Amino acid sequence: xxxxxxxxxxxxxxxxxxxxxxxxxxxxxxxxxxxxxxxxxxxxxxxxxxxxxxxxxxxxxxxxxxxxxxxxxxxxxxxxxxxxxxxxxxxxxxxxxxxxxxxxxxxxxxxxxxxxxxxxxxxxxxxxxxxxxxxxxxxxxxxxxxxxxxxxxxxxxxxxxxxxxxxxxxxxxxxxxxxxxxxxxxxxxxxxxxxxxxxxxxxxxxxxxxxxxxxxxxxxxxx
Numbered sequence: 713x714x715x716x717x718x719x720x721x722x723x724x725x726x727x728x729x730x731x732x733x734x735x736x737x738x739x740x741x742x743x744x745x746x747x748x749x750x751x752x753x754x755x756x757x758x759x760x761x762x763x764x765x766x767x768x769x770x771x772x773x774x775x776x777x778x779x780x781x782x783x784x785x786x787x788x789x790x791x792x793x794x795x796x797x798x799x800x801x802x803x804x805x806x807x808x809x810x811x812x813x814x815x816x817x818x819x820x821x822x823x824x825x826x827x828x829x830x831x832x833x834x835x836x837x838x839x840x841x842x843x844x845x846x847x848x849x850x851x852x853x854x855x856x857x858x859x860x861x862x863x864x865x866x867x868x869x870x871x872x873x874x875x876x877x878x879x880x881x882x883x884x885x886x887x888x889x890x891x892x893x894x895x896x897x898x899x900x901x902x903x904x905x906x907x908x909x910x911x912x913x914x915x916x917x918x919x920x921x922x923x924x925x926x927x928x929x930x931x932x933x934x935x
Contacts (some may be wrong), residue, residue: 718901718916719932723881725818726871726895729829729836731765731887732905732922733815736806736839743796744776747789750796753780765908766890768830768861769793790832797835807843814926818933819848824875826851828867828884828894851875863890865898872898883916883933885925903929 727733730740741761748755756776764772773790777783819825826849829836833854840846851874858866872879884895887905892914895902902909903925904918912918919925 718883719929721881722823722883722901722933724824724826724872724875724877724883725933726826726828726868726882726884726900727815728884728886728888728891728905729827730831732885732891733811733827734801734806734836734839735808735921736801736804737765737887739800739804739806740797742800743793744772746796746800747792748776748780750792751782751785751789753777753782766830766862766888768855769832769835770855771830771861794832794835798838801839803842807839807845808921808923808926810926811922812843812845814922814930815845815848817930821934823933824850824877826853826871826875828853828871830855830861830867832856862888863893863897865894868895868898868900872900885922 731737744761745756764775773786773793774783777786777789815825831854833856851871853867853871855861858870860866868884869879872882879899882900883903884900885903885905886892886895886909888908889910892902892904892909896914901916904915905922905925906920909915909918
């Protein structure tokens with residue numbers, strides 16, 4: 713389906729958060745590394761965090777703790793990751809100004825908007841509020857709200873239900889294979905952000921970052 717046709721039939725827009733709406737995967741990786749160091753556990757190996765892209769925060773925490781035989785420390789470790797992320801992301805400018813303007817423009821045109829993320833609500837809300845986006849979002853679905861994280865479609869289906877929009881009329885933005893599979897399984901069209909979204913045939917379009925997507929689609933998503 714052509715990009716312009718998808719945009720014409722779009723009635724709502726949903727964003728993944730980490731690595732998509734917020735360019736923060738590097739900060740997240742540093743948060744896990746810091747939490748491991750504070751817990752005096754073995755440091756992250758090469759590519760270890762990258763292999764977890766698209767998974768929920770609880771899943772990543774367990775995947776990292778399991779080979780270190782420290783799953784009994786899961787609760788405190790995840791809390792430490794959240795604390796490190798809050799400190800490292802504070803005023804870090806992870807959400808680009810053009811991305812913020814894109815969200816505001818979509819809302820101004822009447823699109824219902826939301827976030828569907830595998831991370832924890834407490835980790836994303838400071839950045840959402842700091843960038844003045846909270847009042848522009850009609851739904852935020854986090855890993856705490858669903859039984860199954862991505863690549864299961866639960867989060868996207870729940871968001872569509874809350875918005876009162878058929879999944880086929882939703883355009884989702886994702887940066888991982890698991891995220892793309894999640895949104896596609898829900899019946900949505902997907903814009904890929906970055907190099908880790910899998911086959912381009914599954915996407916409406918792919919952009920190197922959210923800034924580029926915003927610049928391009930600001931002109932196309934017009935009601």
